[in-house]
Amino acid sequence: WGISWQITPRVLTEALAAGGAEAKRAFAAMMDMKKIDVAAIEAARRG
Incomplete structure (x- = not known):
């Protein structure tokens, strides 16, 4: 289909933020x- 999806878990975005x-x-x-x-x-x- 030529469509690429990127799913980012909320845990990862919260950690980076x-x-x-x-x-x-x-x-x-x-x-x-x-x-x-x-x-x-x-x-x-958590380290």
Whole structure:
């Protein structure tokens, strides 16, 4: 169909919006993923 969709979990957008070290940890965790793992992003947010 030629349409590409991007779905961003709310947990990820909230983590990135928080800024600072929390956002850096969440972004670094996400970059290693082939499929987004919400539990891993939440764990990265907590440190």
